[in-house]
Amino acid sequence: MTMRSKGGGSDDLFRSLYDRYSARMLRFFRTVFRVSDAEAQELTHDSFLRFYRTMHEYRGEAEWALLETIARNVGYNRVRSLTTIKRGAVRPESLDDTESSRKDPVAVQQHPLDRMIDAERRTRLRREMAALPKGQRQCLQLWLDDWSYEDIATTLRISVDAVKSRLRDARRLLRERLGDEGVLPEE
């Protein structure tokens, strides 16, 4: 393997980085990517191996920052590949949703007519949300996921003011198109 031709100094550095940061990386995978202990261990090793392969470029700076970036990519791509496999099999359910924000199980037992009315209302809401200008719809969907203005702004690479303005416009448009039914709840 090409990597084994590295000098002893590199190997010592690699060992030292592993000793110092492997525990932190394990915790990182468990808490950020919510994987099991065994998966966290495997992902930690994957990340260190990936670092080892490019260690010749490493200049000895920002140790954890570099390892974290590698770990983040490795973890993300693992979760992403799982999502890709499952895509279409289940309806999307945000990990950020709280239990209270999901439909009450009692609703399953409601009268068929009420269920039909609910379904029709959701269809109207979905149709009008889809009809919003894209920027407004994107802000609205992330806001409905309980993202802060700052997080939405950073993620969409726009200003916080732009987020607020788009949400304001979205509220107005939905109200115009759906009447009272289109009133979005306040914060």
Added chain:
Amino acid sequence: MTDKSDWKDASRELRADERRKLGDPPTAEELQAYYRGELSEQEEDRIRDLIVAYPELVRMYREPAPDAPRPGDSDYVGADQVASGWRTLQQRLRQPSPARVQAVRGEAQRGVLLYVPTAVAAVLAVICFGLYVRAEGRARYFAEQSRQPLILAAAQQLDPDGNRGSASPLPLRKDGEAYLLKPVLVNEFRYSRYQIELRDSNDALLWSNRDAHPADDEHAFQIVVPHTFLTEGQTYRLGIFGVDGQKSERLASYEFKVPVE
């Protein structure tokens, strides 16, 4: 009045439609490029759509890292466990990685260049002798190179043609003694084996490997190509095929150009 859970449900249904329409989530590399502002406007727009379609993944990607566990924490890892983890990692390091497609060497060339039909040699002895000497020297050079350590340039990611960025061939950077090419395969990892082909601009096959595997978790293959294998100023094309028994399916192609020094 419509409550927030109704809106959330409607948004979730809308998101399901979006996912079906847009396809798979962005890769980590795409997210990095997006946040660094390195994408074209059109590409940035595409990634933004995907982010809104897969917000839980993106939030995960951006979630701050926790501090290191301290003694007393439930997930504190003692020195024994670290040492045990290190031993496991060493075992993995010692295993030859199937992901690494260390394939493009001079060996294949050697056989081809040395094979000069005897009949032709008899007729064109002088010319062939010259060619032979040249070929022998070249083969020796390649063979020698294949036994020597190579200094690799930084990995150069190749994105599938038509998937990202410009349609023109990617110019390679010429550092080190060999190129480390990383063709990224987007969401086609359902095959147990892959075939990789390298062709020149005339579509002549220069090299092929029928038992390639992507690098662990990188969604990319890694191919080491000595500088001497490629000609300056020439354009080349890599093709990746999924292999299923005797059948193979083209999955992606990548065009790149070798710079002139």
